[in-house]
Amino acid sequence: MSRPLILVLGDQLDVDLASLREAPPEAVIALCEVAEEGRYVPHHPQKIALILAAMRHFAADLRDRGHRVHYSALDDPDNAQTLLDEAERLARLYGCDEIRAVRPGEWRLWQAMRERQGNALPWRLIEDDRFYTTPDDFAAWEQGRKSPRLEYFYREMRRRTGLLMEDDAPAGGRWNYDHDNREPLPEGIEVPAPPRHRRDDVTREVMTLVGEHFGDHFGDLAGFHWPVTRRQALADLRHFLAELLSDFGRYQDAISDSEPFLFHSRLSAALNLGLLSPRELCEGAEREYRQGRAPLNAAEGFIRQILGWREYVRGLYWTRMPDYKRANALGANRGLPACYWTGDTELRCLKRAIEMTRDNAYAHHIQRLMVTGNVALLCDVAPDALCDWYLAVYADACEWVELPNTLGMVLHGDGGLMGSKPYCASGKYIDRMSDHCRHCRFDPKRVVGDNACPLNSLYWRFLETHREALSGNHRMKLIYGSLDRMSDDKRAAMRDQAEAFLAGLETEPAYGRGEHRAGYHDATDHGAP
Numbered sequence: 001m002s003r004p005l006i007l008v009l010g011d012q013l014d015v016d017l018a019s020l021r022e023a024p025p026e027a028v029i030a031l032c033e034v035a036e037e038g039r040y041v042p043h044h045p046q047k048i049a050l051i052l053a054a055m056r057h058f059a060a061d062l063r064d065r066g067h068r069v070h071y072s073a074l075d076d077p078d079n080a081q082t083l084l085d086e087a088e089r090l091a092r093l094y095g096c097d098e099i100r101a102v103r104p105g106e107w108r109l110w111q112a113m114r115e116r117q118g119n120a121l122p123w124r125l126i127e128d129d130r131f132y133t134t135p136d137d138f139a140a141w142e143q144g145r146k147s148p149r150l151e152y153f154y155r156e157m158r159r160r161t162g163l164l165m166e167d168d169a170p171a172g173g174r175w176n177y178d179h180d181n182r183e184p185l186p187e188g189i190e191v192p193a194p195p196r197h198r199r200d201d202v203t204r205e206v207m208t209l210v211g212e213h214f215g216d217h218f219g220d221l222a223g224f225h226w227p228v229t230r231r232q233a234l235a236d237l238r239h240f241l242a243e244l245l246s247d248f249g250r251y252q253d254a255i256s257d258s259e260p261f262l263f264h265s266r267l268s269a270a271l272n273l274g275l276l277s278p279r280e281l282c283e284g285a286e287r288e289y290r291q292g293r294a295p296l297n298a299a300e301g302f303i304r305q306i307l308g309w310r311e312y313v314r315g316l317y318w319t320r321m322p323d324y325k326r327a328n329a330l331g332a333n334r335g336l337p338a339c340y341w342t343g344d345t346e347l348r349c350l351k352r353a354i355e356m357t358r359d360n361a362y363a364h365h366i367q368r369l370m371v372t373g374n375v376a377l378l379c380d381v382a383p384d385a386l387c388d389w390y391l392a393v394y395a396d397a398c399e400w401v402e403l404p405n406t407l408g409m410v411l412h413g414d415g416g417l418m419g420s421k422p423y424c425a426s427g428k429y430i431d432r433m434s435d436h437c438r439h440c441r442f443d444p445k446r447v448v449g450d451n452a453c454p455l456n457s458l459y460w461r462f463l464e465t466h467r468e469a470l471s472g473n474h475r476m477k478l479i480y481g482s483l484d485r486m487s488d489d490k491r492a493a494m495r496d497q498a499e500a501f502l503a504g505l506e507t508e509p510a511y512g513r514g515e516h517r518a519g520y521h522d523a524t525d526h527g528a529p
Contacts (some may be wrong), residue, residue, distance in 0.1 A: 004124070005030055005096040007087045010051040011105050011398055015059040015065070016273035018126045019100045028094045029062055032072040032086045033054050034079070035213070044219035045210050046226065046361035050395050053206040053228040054273050061230075070094070072095040084112060091121055100196040105398040107321035118437075131311060132278060138315025143280075143446060148316075148417075151176065154308030161284055163303055164296075171289075176304065177249065177297035182432050185254045185262070192243040194261055196225055197232045218341050220395060223359045226269060226395060233267070233275035240265040241284050241294075248373050249298030253366050255434035257348070260356040264364045265302070268396035268472060297349040309399050316418065327407060328383050329415035330466055335507035336385040340372070346453065348440035349430045360397035366433070368394075373410035373427050378458035380465070381500060383413040391465055421475040427453030448493045454501045461498035464491070 003026040006019045010031075014020075023029065036046050052074070059071045068091055072079050091099050101123060104110055110125075117123045127134055133141075139199060143157060144146045155175050158164060164171040178290040199207070207221055217456065227233040241250075248263045270276045282303045289299035317324065339345040343354040353371040357363045363372070368390070376386045387406045393395045408418035427444035430453075432438040436452075437444045446452035447460070463470070463483055471480050483491070 002098070003027065003094070003096050003523060005087060005091040005094065005099045007032070007083075007099055007101045008058075009083075009101075009104055010055050011272055012102055012128075012274050013054055014130060016059070016130070016133065016277075017274070018129050019102050020062075020067075021501070022100075022126075027068065027100075028090070028096060029067050029069045030072065030087060030090050031059050031069070032079075032083055033074040034072075034083050034086060034089075035074055035081045037083070038210075038214050040155055040176065041388050042217040043214070043391075044357075044361040044393050044395065045217055045221045046213050046219055046224050047156055047393075047395040047397070048208050048214055048217075048227060048362075049203075049210045049221060049224060050226040050240065050269060052210065053203045054275065056202050056206065056431060057229045062093075073212065078425060083109070084116065088121055096121075098122050098124050098127060100124045102126045103325060105400045107318070107325075107399075111322075129458055130274065131278060131314060132307060133311050133315060133316035135315060138389065139319050142315070142319065150312045150418075152513070153312050153315075154304060157307050157420055161282075161307065163282055163291070168175040170453065171300075172296045177300045178304075179303050180297040181249045181251075182253045183250045185251055185256055185435070186257055191256075191259050191262055192239075193237050194225065194266065195201075195232075197227055197234055199224070199233070219361055220357055225360070228273060229257060230275050233270035234434060236265075236267060236270065240267060241288050245285060245288055245294045245298050245302065247298070249295065249301040249499055252364075252431055255349070255364075255366055255371070255430070255436065257352055257435050257439055260360055260362065260364075266362060271306075272396050272398050272401065280308065281505070282307050310401065313408075313418075314400050316404050316408070317400045324407070324414065325403060327414045329413055330380070330411070331512060332377075332380040332382050332411065332413070334380045334385075334502075335509050336381055336389055337379065338506040346441055347375070348442075349434060349436040352436060357393050359391065363394070367404075369410055370429060370433070371455045373406070373454070373459075377411055377422060377424055378455065378462045380462075381411070381506065381507075383407045384410050386411060391443055405455075415469075416439060416471065416473075421473055422462075422466075422470065424459060426459040427454070430455065452497065454498070457494045457497035458501065460491070460494045464495065 002024065004024070006027050006029045008029060008031050020029070056071070059069050062069050072086055072090070080089050085352050087099050097380050099121065101113055103125065112122050113125055117125065130353065133310065141153060147519055158175065163492070187240070209223060211221055227236050236372060244263045244265065251263050254262060260304045261464055267276060267281060271278065271281065285294070285299045285302045288294035289296055340354060343351050343352050343358065349371045353363050353367045383406070387403060390406045391399060404418060407413040408422065412419065412422040427437070431444040441451065442453040443451045444456070447456040460483060463479060467480070
């Protein structure tokens with residue numbers, strides 16, 4: 001009689017996981033805490049605590065459902081401390097004849113599992129069907145297309161699922177309402193407080209453990225607010241749909257100096273761990289629109305992030321790894337600015353984004369793209385360095401979603417595969433979309449001089465530096481026209497201003513191209529922290 005060991009990873013905490021649906025009564029289900037996973041990049045303590053607490057609660061839930069569960073705790077003396085070795089140790093311990101695993105969230109781990117399929121103790125690998133699409137689906141959609149743009153993929157997904165459709169047409173007559181979702185916050189607007197979840201004995205024990213083992217990492221555990229059970233995650237979903245969704249769309253690009261969450265859902269971490277499903281989120285948002293409780297631009301914008309963007313970046317990741325990880329189309333080679341770990345910078349927008357990340361293991365997507373990402377882009381930070389930082393500091397960062405967003409969208413490192421132009425911006429953008437500038441010593445209207453916003457001169461320097469790669473882009477034509485109309489003296493002054501800023505910027509040593517720490521060490525060290 002077959003007795004498989006079913007390995008469940010920290011981002012697969014779903015009772016409907018394919019391997020669990022097929023589990024025979026004799027199966028042993030294993031969840032493993034592995035020390036190396038907390039350190040291959042210095043993960044935020046809240047991220048580690050979230051995953052470990054969610055894993056421990058999920059293991060208890062499985063036991064309550066009658067499953068035979070082995071849980072390898074971080075400090076178990078027999079723990080092999082690498083995921084694949086620990087799984088094989090447990091399979092031998094229980095006399096299992098194979099190990100079953102669902103596709104993980106990282107290519108290197110998937111490859112390492114595949115390499116062990118022919119061992120005496122075989123690995124059986126199963127596709128992850130918790131998404132709307134599989135990598136094979138994406139590859140089939142992409143076949144014959146010159147440019148696999150998100151917009152066309154998203155429209156196909158809308159047709160396939162019927163979400164926000166009226167027969168064969170999109171609800172409201174348009175596919176995309178992004179143009180309506182770019183308003184800055186008005187003065188005096190009140191943002192609903194996020195839910196706060198009770199920390200039970202399991203969560204408190206995990207937080208103590210994380211503080212002891214990973215207390216030297218960037219980030220503060222004090223503000224831990226993440227849902228660690230499905231019940232808590234569903235409470236967060238209900239809060240978003242009832243209190244936030246109606247204003248989510250119009251203010252999703254806004255940035256606040258004092259409010260870290262605004263009208264964003266903060267559901268991505270629970271979604272990526274498996275505590276929520278993408279269908280629940282999309283169908284919930286559509287229901288709010290259909291019942292008149294949320295405007296179409298809000299529901300469409302939220303659904304596009306999940307049905308469109310999330311599925312799209314996952315497809316790009318799995319169809320282009322491992323070469324995608326080595327991409328560096330703009331030849332960026334500067335190390336990460338040291339202030340990304342300390343928050344010690346006079347740039348108010350950057351300082352507050354880093355401080356909010358430190359306190360919450362979270363920053364919303366515009367802070368990531370247009371503040372921490374934009375500064376890194378303008379300073380020619382190497383993709384390796386920024387990808388490591390994003391993977392480390394955000395609670396929702398899994399490599400399949402973090403890598404394309406950071407390397408491709410933020411840094412334009414894939415040469416325009418994900419975005420038709422770089423998302424570079426001067427201080428004027430930050431001034432328009434936030435209240436940071438009124439608290440900053442730099443003037444966003446000045447380009448040169450002691451009080452000039454550094455983002456302005458860095459922006460024009462970036463365009464000059466990468467003219468050969470970017471000037472042929474039709475979406476950059478007007479920008480380069482403006483640059484070319486400037487006098488030689490003005491361009492030289494801006495260049496000098498930017499170079500002086502970069503010369504005074506303390507940075508970490510840059511990594512060698514393609515040696516991203518989070519994926520180029522021993523593949524057996526990957527799994528759930």
